[in-house]
Each structure stands twice: as structure tokens, then as C-alpha cells.
Amino acid sequence: MAKSPKISVSHEPGGLIVHISGLLPSLSPAEQRVARLVVADPADAARRTITDLATAAETSEATVIRFCRSVGMDGYPQLRIRLAAEAARRVEPPDARVVGGDIPPGADLAQIIATIAFNDARAVEETAEQLDPAVCERVVEAIAAAGRIDVYGAGASGFVASDFQQKLHRIGRTAFYFPDVHTALTSAALLGRGDVAVGISHTGTTSDVIEVLEQARARGATTVALTNFPRSPITEVADHVLTTAARETTYRSGAMASRLAQLTVVDCLFVGVAARSRAKARKALEVTAEAVQSHRVGSGRRRG
Amino acid sequence: MAKSPKISVSHEPGGLIVHISGLLPSLSPAEQRVARLVVADPADAARRTITDLATAAETSEATVIRFCRSVGMDGYPQLRIRLAAEAARRVEPPDARVVGGDIPPGADLAQIIATIAFNDARAVEETAEQLDPAVCERVVEAIAAAGRIDVYGAGASGFVASDFQQKLHRIGRTAFYFPDVHTALTSAALLGRGDVAVGISHTGTTSDVIEVLEQARARGATTVALTNFPRSPITEVADHVLTTAARETTYRSGAMASRLAQLTVVDCLFVGVAARSRAKARKALEVTAEAVQSHRVGSGRRRG
DNA sequence: CGCCTCGTGAAAGTAAGTTTCATCCGTGGC
DNA sequence: GCCACGGATGAAACTTACTTTCACGAGGCG
Numbered sequence A, B: 001m002a003k004s005p006k007i008s009v010s011h012e013p014g015g016l017i018v019h020i021s022g023l024l025p026s027l028s029p030a031e032q033r034v035a036r037l038v039v040a041d042p043a044d045a046a047r048r049t050i051t052d053l054a055t056a057a058e059t060s061e062a063t064v065i066r067f068c069r070s071v072g073m074d075g076y077p078q079l080r081i082r083l084a085a086e087a088a089r090r091v092e093p094p095d096a097r098v099v100g101g102d103i104p105p106g107a108d109l110a111q112i113i114a115t116i117a118f119n120d121a122r123a124v125e126e127t128a129e130q131l132d133p134a135v136c137e138r139v140v141e142a143i144a145a146a147g148r149i150d151v152y153g154a155g156a157s158g159f160v161a162s163d164f165q166q167k168l169h170r171i172g173r174t175a176f177y178f179p180d181v182h183t184a185l186t187s188a189a190l191l192g193r194g195d196v197a198v199g200i201s202h203t204g205t206t207s208d209v210i211e212v213l214e215q216a217r218a219r220g221a222t223t224v225a226l227t228n229f230p231r232s233p234i235t236e237v238a239d240h241v242l243t244t245a246a247r248e249t250t251y252r253s254g255a256m257a258s259r260l261a262q263l264t265v266v267d268c269l270f271v272g273v274a275a276r277s278r279a280k281a282r283k284a285l286e287v288t289a290e291a292v293q294s295h296r297v298g299s300g301r302r303r304g
Numbered sequence C: 001c002g003c004c005t006c007g008t009g010a011a012a013g014t015a016a017g018t019t020t021c022a023t024c025c026g027t028g029g030c
Numbered sequence D: 001g002c003c004a005c006g007g008a009t010g011a012a013a014c015t016t017a018c019t020t021t022c023a024c025g026a027g028g029c030g
Helices: A016-022 A029-040 A042-047 A050-056 A061-070 A076-089 A109-130 A133-145 A156-170 A181-189 A207-218 A233-237 A251-276 A278-293 B016-026 B029-040 B042-047 B050-056 B061-070 B076-089 B109-130 B133-145 B156-170 B181-189 B207-218 B233-237 B251-276 B278-293
Strands: A149-153 A175-177 A196-200 A222-227 A240-243 B149-153 B175-177 B196-200 B222-227 B240-243
Touching (some): A016 A029, A042 A076, A050 A061, A109 A251, A149 A181, A149 A207, A156 A175, A196 A207, A207 A233, A222 A251, A251 B109, B016 B029, B016 B109, B029 B042, B133 B240, B133 B251, B149 B181, B207 B222, B207 B233, B222 B233, B222 B251
Parallel strands (some): A196 A222
8 A cells, every 4th residue: 555646736726626637537447437526516526425425426435535535635524625615616706797887677686786785895995995094094183182073964974974973972072963054054153273074975065064164164173074076066175085986877876885985984084083092982982882781682692 | 303493594605604693692602602713714614523623612512513503504514515615715815904803903094994994895795695685575575565664773773774764765655764762662553554664773682673663563564674683682573684794793893884784785675666666766866856956066077 | 377466345443423311500480 | 599490511322424444356467
């Protein structure tokens, strides 16, 4: 014994199947039968037990083991795992996703889901890529040092603004959000040097938000704009401009992906600010988490 | 005996790991230890023998088997194969991104941005992968046919609920959102057969939301739950359960990624409903878009 | 024809996976 | 405070899967 060839396979992790078919002719007849089954359908082979595979190849388990050794595996379980991995890797890219486009009229739900998720994920990734850390840094600094933070936004961006306000509030920063323009204007008029005003508008053209930001700036507050369009009107009244990267055509789909992108930016700012005063922020988070604890049921593991 | 719940896993060929982390809180402590090992390094787990894995998780083989059953597998070998396949499919990004983890204390902003964006995008993608189109279809149908839709959510999920309400409203569906529990309960009491109640809760344990959903169900309304944990209490009062797949450890980072995942699901449902009555929905969208037009400035070209 | 070599599968042997069951521990009556 | 209950757990019995050993038989060669 001790003559088993054991062709090394370690240096080609991606080509087990190729490897096997390559040395197929050098295998004994019974082993070849096994090899053919394996090459024909790796995924299926991975599912079978050694006895099962042996039977299918009209041979004994012993031969299957010999086959494993012949192709460089330690034993059958290892072969199985490698086959499963191999089979998984060579799954075809499942679909032609409709990149950035609109949802086709006749689309079924699975298609809709894939398209939306793809666009959403893309928007998030691309937004992060083009975000300028230096600008973020400055914004974070301003917020961390601010006496008060006002967050403005209308419509869909209003939700994001509200979310940001709530987040800042949770880590002990004094932050406000106003669903109403008049109230917002009033508040902006009361801002001063050292305060921060954040305006969120996907299009960058929402007059209400621009107006409020303008007011805040006139009062000496540091103004920040979050928009998808780096040269939109809102950027003209902002000291710092942060942009999202939801590149989309229709208003509808745009509003969807853009919202996620905005939230990602908000999260980054939030974590940045929280990181500035880690201890204090953590404490605040714990306290607020405790506060809602009584509104949770089955706090242990859920169901058995 | 016949008591194993066995959440079906068949419709989500790509998301075993996601599936497992969603189920994590519903597992027993010993099983959780096993689950954590598996999620942390699927490829490694696939290589281990059951005894080996049991030892690593400081438990017995029996528990590992129980874990296999809990996540819908027949036995350990099947889990191994699936894990190997899963691990192979996800070509890991070579860089040291803190996957699903916490932000390191000394991180700079660029690092924070990369980590957050990565986790956010991941949550969106994985949520889409594991979303069951059939369930979505049923939910879409119910909403499209509903006389009235109530959307409930508290805290961060409240924003999502509110967003969903606004979206449905924009395409002409009668939808409500209530920031206040009492008002929500009152509204739920007025629901009836043919109406739809949607409850959103990341943890699935928010008692307010569960309570309201329960009320709605008692009145004959179709109830829908959107949560990250398929076996959380909220699922017990829901006719249809939709899950997100934000797998994260800390409450803080969890709430962030999960929100995006929730929004993605909401978008899918929204587009699904809109697609049902394309003409009517489009008309409604146009009208509402016009309504806010006067609040936009400089509608000319942005960017150069 | 004897003897060697090699491929092969039967069967024995070992390891892996699965089931059963007694024990433990926390929970909720009474 | 006690007890019954039920779920979680690991030890051990058990089953199945995998691996090794070995003997047989076919072909090749002196």
C-alpha cells in the first residue's frame, strides 16, 4: 500500500470538478463510475450518503473511499463538503436584475422585491462611497459641540429628520424636529452661534426647508444640508453639504431608495457624535433602553 | 415528538445564516451557543464533526442535533452540507470590515461610514433574499382589497409605520397611523372583516403593538406582523408574518440596520399594491406630486 | 501451471450521528 | 413553603455512516 497517488487539490480551491474530470481516465473502472456521477451532479452527490452513492455507481463503499483518496480527499465527508461548496459557487447569477430602472408593468412580486432591494442596497453603498469623511467630521464636531440642534425636513425627508432628532435626543443632545413650517421658522429664529440646523431634502428644492435653513444661518447657526443633488438650491444656504447617491429616474422609486441613503448618512453622523462622548452616550442609551423595557413582553427567549 | 416547530427554510436557498440568526433569540441557551459558532464561521463549522462542534459550544451532541432540527434541518450532515454551500457562495470581502459587529472605539469616521453602510446594505439584501414572495403576495392582496388599513409601530418602528401609512395614502388607499397607543386601540376596535392591521416591531416584543394587533384580530381584521424574529410574540397574533434580516448584536446598531430593512419591505409591499391598480395609483401619485410642487424652488436643472 | 499483482466487494471494525431517558432547574399553583 | 409540572440538558444506548481489513478472482508473466 502507501502508493495512493493523492493528487494535491489544495492549490485549486475552485476547480474540484475540473480536477476530478482531469484525472478520470487514470482511475480504475469502478472509481470512474463514481467520478462520473460526481461530475455530472456535484450538488446531488453531496446530498447522498456513501452507501447511496456506492449503490448508484454499482460498486461498494470501499471503492468510493478509494475514489476520495484518489482525488486527494481525506475521506468521504470531506469530499461531500467540498462538493457542496463547489456546487454552490457555480450557481448561475440567478436573474437579470433591472438595474436602476423602473419596475416593469408585468413584474411579479419576486421580481419587484429583487429590484427594490438591489436599488436600495446600491444607493446605500454608493452613498457611503461618495460621502466625504472630512465634511462628516466637521458636521459631527459641530453637532457634538452644539448647544441645540434643529432638524428640518418635509414629506418623506421629514421622517428622516424626525428619526435623526430622536436619535440625537437619545444620546442626550438637545435636538428638535418640527412637522410644521411656522413652528420651524420660529425655532430657527431663536438659534444662534454655536447651534446647528440640519436641513434634509432629497431634491434640494423644498422651499420650506430652504427658507428655514436660511433663517437659521442668518441667526449665526451652522447649517448643514443633506440632499441628493450637490448643486441644488439648498446647498446655497448650507455651510456643510452632505449628499446621498440615489441615482434614479422616476420620482417614485427615487424617493424610496433616497430615503434609505439619507438614513444611512444619519446613522453615520449619529454614531460619529456618539463616539465623541462614548461614555455619556452609552449611559444615555442604556437609560432610554430601560425606559421602554416595561413595554416589552417575553424578554427572555421567545417561544420554545 | 412532533413538537419541533421546524420553521420552513425551503423558500430561502440563499439565507441559511440569516435564517439562523433570526431564530437565535428563540433558541435555548445551549442551542444559542451552537448557533453563534455556526453564524460566526459557517465554513469552519462545516468542517467540524458533530462531537467537535458540541465540545466547542460546551454542550452535548444531542443539543447540536436539536439545534439542527430547530433551524429546519433533518440532521447534522444536512446542516454541514448547507453550511459549506452557504460559506462558499459568499465570497467574503477580503478587507477587515466589522461585519455585523460593533464599531470599534478608536474608529475614525471613514471606518464608521464603511461599517455602517456595509451592514445596512447587507441587511437590505439579506432581507430581500429571505422574504417569502407568497406571503407578500397575500399581504398585498389583503391591503389592495382592504376597506381600511391601520399601521402600528412604536419608537423607531413608528417612523416606518408612519412612512408606510403615508405611502399607502398617496396611492389612494385609506390608511392610518397612530403615534398614541390609546388612539390606536380605539381605531383597532373599529376594524372589521376585510380591513387590515399591520404591526411593526423589530424585536417582536413591543407590548403596545402586540396588544393593538390582537385587538384588531379579534375584530376580524387581517393582521400582518413585520419583525426581525420569526418566533417572537407578535407573530402569534398575526395572520401573515414578514421578517427582516438585520443580524446584529447590540441594540444600537441593530435598530439602525433593521429600520432600513423594514423600509425595504414596506417599499416592496407598496409597489406591489400600486402595481395592482397601476392606473389609479399613478393618477393618485401625479395629483399628490402636483400638490407639493408649489413648495419647490428652482426646478430648473440641478448639477452641471 | 504457479505465482504475482491489482481491482474489487464482503465483512469487520470504528467513528459519527441519533434517540432515549433520567436528572436538573425554574415556575406557577395551592 | 411545598409540590407538580414542563422544559432544557447531557449521559448513555443505539443506529447509521464511514473506514479498514482481508480474501477472492481476473489477468499477466515467467
